[in-house]
Amino acid sequence: MGCCQSSLFTRVKETENNPLEKEPQQQPQPYHQFHTSNNTSNETGKDFSDPSSFTFSEFSLSDLKSATNNFSSEYIVSESGEKAPNLVYKGRLQNQKRWIAVKKFSKAAWPDPKQFVEEASGVGKLRHARLANLIGYCCDGDERLLVAEFMPNDTLAKHLFHWENQTIEWAMRLRVALYIAQALHYCTSEGRPLYHDLNAYRVLFDEEGDPRLSCFGLMKNSRDGKSYSTNLAYTPPEYLRNGRVTPESVIYSFGTVLLDLLSGKHIPPSHALDMIQGKNNMLLMDSHLEGKFSTEEATVVVNLASKCLQYEPRERPNTKDLVTTLAPLHTKPEVRSHIMLGIPKQEEAPSTPQRPLSAMGEACSRMDLTAIHQILVATHYRDDEGTNELSFQEWTQQMRDMLEARKRGDYAFRDKDFKTAIDNYSQFIDVGTMVSPTVFARRSLCYLLCDQPDPALRDAMQAQCVYPDWPTTFYIQSVALAKLNMHKDAADMLNEAAALEEKRQRGARGS
Structure with a gap:
């Protein structure tokens, strides 16, 4: 196509x-x-x-x-x-x-x-x-x-091993470790735990200088090809035995990336483990840091690397452990990544809506959740017309219970008891007999008001699946994306919502 x-x-x-x-x-x-x-x-x-x-x-x-x-x-x-x-x-x-x-x-x-x-x-x-x-x-x-x-600011390998202007400061190395751990934990939680050939070349820096994990490593280089192209000294031992990548293999490879961040060099894991076991942790540290790092933090990272590089896969931590260990070390969240990396930020004019916005569009563009709530309360279920047709057999006690759960959710939503609304709307959705885009949209807003943008985005997308041309679903997605700091995508979504709304208004005038 x-x-x-x-x-x-x-x-x-x-x-x-x-x-x-x-x-x-x-x-x-x-x-x-x-x-x-x-x-x-x-x-x-x-x-x-x-x-x-x-x-x-x-x-x-x-x-x-x-x-x-x-x-x-x-x-x-x-x-x-x-x-x-x-x-x-x-x-x-x-x-x-x-x-x-x-x-x-x-x-x-x-x-x-x-x-x-x-x-x-x-x-x-x-x-x-x-x-x-x-x-x-x-x-x-x-x-x-x-x-x-596309990530315009090179790879971790380039910044660690082939730098021209300045090496990566310690706080930025900790940020890289945490962000990549978060990426791996997300992939694992979404059922994609296998990452092939994780190394410093797979860590990329975006236009803001933030580290990101390349999605290409989530696919093999070929259907039946090797999963590791690096030197055998850096390959998980179980892969050498059976040729299979496991979630534990990914943790081992993450350990090699931690060694890179600590040392500024590509040190074979066996050599690094010998140094760690010999209590020579500080000999691992990159001399280009010139001692500008916390010994306590370095010890935490060294110990985590040691756990990741254990010979027996079952003795290695999981992705949640990685995030839990590294999160407390992220002590400079207010400093932008591009400043730490010493690279100029690529300035772009913020995207502006290409079309005049409705009241809903205006509320979403300024992320005014209170105004969005008022609009959804006033809209009620008008946009659900025609999305569900129930047979006589479906009017069971279970059906009545489900509608009662929705009613309780509506009362809580109207009264701004958003956590209760989420619970009741979830009961309605989980039964699955009836699908309502309005319920998904309302629960999405509840999640936003409870500072949970990820499930808010999922709900708005589900509302879109039920009702593909409903501008409200796109508007709410734009707010969730903005909350996730994906501002360009949020602007695109806002414009798409406005275009749908304009199309709907032209159709109404034509009829």
Whole structure:
């Protein structure tokens, strides 16, 4: 199908069989750009045998050739250069300001398009501020390409091992460790715990200088290929034994990244462990730090690295342990990453709405949750008309209980008891007999008012699945994205909501 979306966010296409009507008990999906015509994920039974039925930001080969100047060698950004089996290019799509990263696999890497699309879909579901997120793919003839957000400020390897202006200060190294741990924990919590060949080249810095984990490592380099391309000295011992990547293998590789951050060099884990066991922790530390670090903090990181590098996988910590250990060390949250890295911040004028906004649009643009609440209370359930048709058999006691839960949620929502509203709306949603976009929108706002933007975003997207052309769902998504500090995407979503609203008003005038 090969179409490029004009916006980062692709609206769910309206279909004859709405996914939530077909599978009412499906749980909300994490924020992502992956949409299919009948189901929302492979776990729900999607048939990937025909890639043309897969509508997750599919790009045409001609689009990506144009974006990368026909895959010019001048556009290669992978630091391994032309020797790498799967090259990464930067590019810019026609009529778009933002750069993209395109990973081009060798022709033999994924011979079966079904397997490639299936793997890409799993990665495409993920969306997090700590990831360099996947935004599309191309599966055209023998070509297999992934498209991701482009990170303009190089890799951790470049800043640690090949720096020209200044080495990374200690507080920034701790931030890198925490952010990558958070990325791994998010992926694990969303059912994608395997990360292939985690190393300093997989950690990228965005336009703000914030570290992000490349989404490309969430896919193998090929369906049956090796998962590690680094020196065997840095490879998890169990992988050398059986050739399999496990969640514990990822923790081992995270330990090697901690060693890189501590030492500023690529030290073989066995050598580092010998130094740690010999109580020579400070000999591990990067001399370029010139002693400007906390000995107590360094000891915590050294001990965590030692645990990650244990020979027996079961003795290693999990991703939650990583975050729990590293979070207290993040002591300079007010200092921007680009300042710590010593790089200029790439200033861009803030996006302004391209269309006049309604009262809802104005409230969302200024993130006025109180005003949004008033509008949703006044709207009530008008936009739910026609989204549910119940058979006589469905009017059971369970149905009456479910509607009673919704009524309790409405009372709590009106009275601004948002936690109670969440509990009651959740009871209504979990039964799954009836699907209401208004309930999802109201629960989404409740989550925002309880300072929980992630579930708020998921609920707003679920409301969009039920009612693809309802501007309110896009408006609320824009607020949730802004709360997640994804301001460019929030502005895009706000404009899309305004466009939908304008279209609806033209239709009303025409009728």
